[in-house]
Amino acid sequence: MTHVDRYADLHAAHRWQVPERFNLFQACCARWAGEAGRVALYAEDADGRKAVHTYAGLFDAAVRLSAGLAALGVAAGERVAIVLPQRFETAVAYMAIARLGAVSTPLSVLFGPEALEYRLQDSGAVAAIVDGAALPALRELRARCPDLCHLIVVDESPAGTGETAWQALLAGSGAPPPADTRADDGAVLIYTSGTTGPPKGALIPQRAMFGNLTGFVASQNGFPRPGDVFWSPADWAWTGGLWDALLPTLYFGHPIVAWRGRFSPDTAFRLMAGYRVTNTFLFPTALKAMMKAWPRPREHFDLCLRAIMSAGEAVGDTVFEWCRDALGVTVNEMFGQTEINYIVGNSCEDWPARPGSMGRAYPGHRVAVIDDAGHPLPPGTPGEVAVNRCDRHGDPDPVFFLGYWNNPEATARKYSGGWCRTGDLAVQDEDGYLWYKGRADDVxxxxxxxxxxxxxxxxxxxxxxxxxxxxxxxxxxxxxxxxxxxxxxxxxxxxxxxxxxxxxxxxxxxxxxxxxxxxxxxxxxxxxxxxxxxxxxxxxxxxxxxxxxx
Structure with missing residues (x-):
């Protein structure tokens, strides 16, 4: 574990550089497409099928899909649901929708029909891209979603009006020019569960990419470095899989492993060894299962891990020590939420982790523990973790969501003046480390x-x-x-x-x-x-x- 503490210098030096115009397709795909052979995805499924996809291939497929979506009438600002697991087509869908200036609405393939129906109705999604995993549920509920005009079907044959095969959609031509989106334009609508009422859709802007990057780079120990390969079992329909894995890896032009299958400790180690994975995001639950299955994994797998980020719950001393001793990697814990992601955590090469702590605010984010009235509390006093709209230099922090979809009242409740509340309680010590104390609500x-x-x-x-x-x-x-x-x-x-x-x-x-x-x-x-x-x-x-x- 490092004894270096560069935290104060990193925070003081950081200044946000957010352009007025910005688009995820250009940043995560188009700018890498001219480099022949640059790998974007290693794709593998549970049946043993494997494929390697380059950024040039990702670009070509995204342009063709955007042409197909435009031909169906999908316009800028409209929502397109993505109901797909980790696979090449999922990355293509995100890039194509961004290219159109439309809004991706990721929905997990684990959702049952009621969960899908509510989110499709609430978002007003005009199209959904789906494979066999969720196709029966989408067909059954489609009649109750009046805005849902089109199902784009991957790997299956279309059945009935309003269904189009993925390959047929990509066979067209005449893509419109890429959308010239503002950094403040909506990019992704992700639904998050709360204490009361139905889930709320958090509208995430294009600029959130910048807001996530300081934490991503820090928690992944200076990503990217030459040869870096990323993998995480986190579903790309969730903030953890999308903004903590897929999009930042593509932003830096590096490969990510897309595994379409169930998680198991054996599979995790096999994938990391086989694809020479250097960086990963693993939930504490996954790490616990891996620890129990393979107490001494490096005796059985040729691993080259150099960074592990973990989030979702506390890692705990036992898992922390196993990662350090058995994997040779100090875990960087991270804290964030859909609305304001990647805001607090550790970076073992830049500042020392304190066991049991959530970490410190990542560079560019001004984090405090506040009281009910929205006033920052002194060290040692419990309160609610909150992030200010502006950083220490007074510049706007780009990490913030735009608001809850069609729910201005809930959006207003999220803020106390310039502070955005997380709903999580903590104590902050004199050095800025946060110590988790539970939820302010019942989530x-x-x-x-x-x-x-x-x-x-x-x-x-x-x-x-x-x-x-x-x-x-x-x-x-x-x-x-x-x-x-x-x-x-x-x-x-x-x-x-x-x-x-x-x-x-x-x-x-x-x-x-x-x-x-x-x-x-x-x-x-x-x-x-x-x-x-x-x-x-x-x-x-x-x-x-x-x-x-x-």
């Missing part, structure tokens, strides 16, 4: 996924057996937490293992697999406030006390 992380209890509770209440429900995290040594539901049964229903399985299947089939409650406890009544709100914190505290006794 929690389970196995690295952000869980908004409201969506799961609403789904449960949609089952005839459920009169009311509350969802909280149950502490778990492997995943950090698992989803637990407390359920009040409707009249005429009795608790039992069969009903538990039925309710779990009900949620799994409508939302996403990681959202279904791993445990359900039937309860006569939920703890409520005098105004009728469920007191999730009472149930959460009860689970923490039970875990302590165990």
């Amino acid at each position: 929690f992380k389970a196995a690295g996924y952000r869980i908004g209890p409201s969506e799961v509770e609403n789904c449960l209440v949609g089952h005839p057996a459920v009169a009311n429900a509350a969802v909280v995290p149950k502490p778990d040594p492997e995943r950090g937490a698992v989803v637990k539901a407390f359920v009040v049964l409707a009249a005429g229903f009795a608790p039992g293992a069969e009903l538990v399985a039925e309710l779990q299947a009900h949620v799994r089939g409508r939302l996403a697999p990681y959202e279904y409650p791993k445990e359900i406890e039937f309860i006569d009544a939920l703890p409520m406030t005098t105004t009728g709100k469920v007191q999730r914190r009472v149930l959460r505290r009860m689970e923490e006390e039970r875990a302590g006794r165990r």
Whole structure:
């Protein structure tokens, strides 16, 4: 672990250089396309199929897809859903949509029909690009999404009106000139779960690329260096996979590995050894599984890792030490969220990590712990982590989202004056290190996924057996937490293992697999406030006390 501390110098020297006009297609694709042989993606799937794609090939496919989308009538500012796993076509879709000046709306292939339907309706997506994994769900719900005029089908045959084969769409010509977007124009609409109500769409601007880069470079120990190759199992439909892996790697013109298949420790090590991966983003849950499966991995795999970033939950001392000793890499923990990503963390080559700390604000970001009124608090005083709209020099920080889609009230609540609230509580020490103290609301992380209890509770209440429900995290040594539901049964229903399985299947089939409650406890009544709100914190505290006794 380094003993060098260049933090103060890096912060003082950093100045944002954000051009007025900026576009992700130009920055992440077009500028590298003239270099013959420069590799953009190594693609592999679970059936053993492999392919190598260059930046020239990415550019060509993106131009042709943008021509096809334009021919369908997709215009600048309109939303196009991307419902694809890690694969070449996913990267092409992001680049083509950016080239048109349209807005990518990434949706996970893990989403069930209800989760997909809400996001497609709310975003008003006019087209969706989808492969076989989610195609049946899209076909079933399409009639309830009046704006969704086109399905672009990858690897499958179109069926019916409004469906177009990917290859047929790319066969056309006459692409419009690339959009001359402003840095402040919307680029990506990503949905994030909250405590109450349905998920909110965070509109991320083109300029957010710059806001992410200081943290990305720092947490990846000076990425890029000659020969750097990136891989992460993080889904490219999420902020972690898109803005922490795919887009910054393409921005720097380096290769990223696209693995279309399930995560396993064996696969992770095989991919990293086979593709000579130097840099990665791995959730703590993934690192724990890898540690248990391969305590001494370098005895079995020829690895060349030089940087690991981890986020989503605390890494913990045991995993931290295993990475350092067994992998030879000091983990750089990172903290951010969809709306303001990559804002706090570590960079072991530039400043020392303090075990248990979230790290410090990355260069260019002014971070403080604030009180309810929005005033910064002194060191040692707990409060809410917040980021100021301007850096220490008074220049606007480009990392900020533009607002929640069609929800100005929620956007306004996110801010206190110039401070954008994260909803996470922490204490800051004299040296600027942040120490996590929990959430200000009831959102929690389970196995690295952000869980908004409201969506799961609403789904449960949609089952005839459920009169009311509350969802909280149950502490778990492997995943950090698992989803637990407390359920009040409707009249005429009795608790039992069969009903538990039925309710779990009900949620799994409508939302996403990681959202279904791993445990359900039937309860006569939920703890409520005098105004009728469920007191999730009472149930959460009860689970923490039970875990302590165990």
